[in-house]
Amino acid sequence: MSPLPTYAHLGSGLLTSLILKDFIAAGIKPTIFLADYHAWINGKLGGDLPKIQSVAKGYFKSAFVSLGLTEDKVNYVLASEMYDKDYWKDVLRISKDTSISRMLRCTTIMGRTQKDSLDCASVLYPAMQAADIFMLGVDIAHAGMDQRKVHMLAREVVPPGKKKAIAVHHRLLMGLLGPQKMGFEENAADDVAISSKMSKSKPDSCIFIHDSEKDIERKVKNAYCPEKAAKDNPVLEMCEHFLLRNEGSTLSISRPAKFGGDVEFASYAELEAAYIAGKLHPMDLKAATAKELSKMLEPCREYFASRKELLADF
Amino acid sequence: MMDVETKISLVKRKPICEVVTEQELRELFESNNSPKHYIGFEISG
Numbered sequence: 001m002s003p004l005p006t007y008a009h010l011g012s013g014l015l016t017s018l019i020l021k022d023f024i025a026a027g028i029k030p031t032i033f034l035a036d037y038h039a040w041i042n043g044k045l046g047g048d049l050p051k052i053q054s055v056a057k058g059y060f061k062s063a064f065v066s067l068g069l070t071e072d073k074v075n076y077v078l079a080s081e082m083y084d085k086d087y088w089k090d091v092l093r094i095s096k097d098t099s100i101s102r103m104l105r106c107t108t109i110m111g112r113t114q115k116d117s118l119d120c121a122s123v124l125y126p127a128m129q130a131a132d133i134f135m136l137g138v139d140i141a142h143a144g145m146d147q148r149k150v151h152m153l154a155r156e157v158v159p160p161g162k163k164k165a166i167a168v169h170h171r172l173l174m175g176l177l178g179p180q181k182m183g184f185e186e187n188a189a190d191d192v193a194i195s196s197k198m199s200k201s202k203p204d205s206c207i208f209i210h211d212s213e214k215d216i217e218r219k220v221k222n223a224y225c226p227e228k229a230a231k232d233n234p235v236l237e238m239c240e241h242f243l244l245r246n247e248g249s250t251l252s253i254s255r256p257a258k259f260g261g262d263v264e265f266a267s268y269a270e271l272e273a274a275y276i277a278g279k280l281h282p283m284d285l286k287a288a289t290a291k292e293l294s295k296m297l298e299p300c301r302e303y304f305a306s307r308k309e310l311l312a313d314f
Numbered sequence: 315m316m317d318v319e320t321k322i323s324l325v326k327r328k329p330i331c332e333v334v335t336e337q338e339l340r341e342l343f344e345s346n347n348s349p350k351h352y353i354g355f356e357i358s359g
Binding site: 025142168 | 315316320321324325327328329330331332333334335338339342343345347348349350351352353354355356357
């Protein structure tokens with residue numbers, strides 16, 4: 001399961017909401033699955049299952065609603081509320097059809113390297129996630145690339161009478177601190193992708209959707225942003241996926257005349273070209289990015305301003 | 315109503331980087347106007 005840190009951040013929250021809005025426009029009916037048992041197995045929130053469940057139904061659902069994924073558009077499901085004996089039978093069936101070594105390789109989906117000492121529940125986890133897909137009866141299983149191993153497994157172990165899901169994966173957003181390597185995957189590129197993603201265990205590596213404007217400004221200001229480089233540049237990545245995602249979006253940069261004066265970009269391609277050519281300084285890019293991101297996230301701040309008790313859940 | 319190829323390109327927009335398989339997705343859209351999807355999240359702390 002894709003982990004959600006203490007608070008919903010841009011990767012999990014905002015990016016998901018933008019992708020899902022596109023899917024909805026294509027006629028797809030999304031479900032956001034709140035994987036409480038999976039969080040419990042993965043030791044989240046101190047292994048306190050009732051707390052996990054209340055946070056799932058409270059804060060997390062609200063985070064997505066605040067981003068525009070209201071209950072008329074998206075179906076919200078708490079995992080444990082759906083589990084019945086057919087589900088557990090499927091978990092057993094999948095487990096019988098999968099070798100231990102393959103299942104262990106799949107545990108990278110939990111965001112832990114194989115070398116960590118895992119408990120037995122962790123070995124059940126990938127089978128549970130595959131079984132989730134069949135239980136929900138979905139046509140499309142969607143997640144970040146870090147989940148692809150279990151999706152490939154799920155396509156191979158379809159129980160009789162159940163649907164084989166199409167797997168759709170998005171590239172994970174880099175954390176603000178830039179590329180990191182933590183040894184998750186045999187493939188170095190996948191390792192960097194998984195290790196670099198926004199993570200609550202790295203302070204200021206992520207922006208939370210209800211961060212104050214000041215916090216957003218500070219985090220973006222401190223973000224890794226190599227000059228004249230678009231590759232592995234988290235700030236440009238945010239511009240591409242959030243600010244200049246849609247046709248017709250523009251990004252305005254205010255600058256004193258001596259540094260080039262004000263400029264407006266009508267596409268990410270334009271922005272990237274200018275940045276690589278050294279026509280745009282990282283500081284100016286960051287200032288504009290922070291400002292526009294803040295604007296985009298204003299509905300979330302407003303939503304949580306009148307619901308402070310949800311944030312106190314932690 | 316949106317045609318199938320437009321729907322496919324909407325699904326394939328960045329940062330989506332992989333569809334397994336695109337042909338199955340095409341067949342899905344051809345036979346089903348409201349396919350079911352899910353995305354799962356662990357609740358962390």
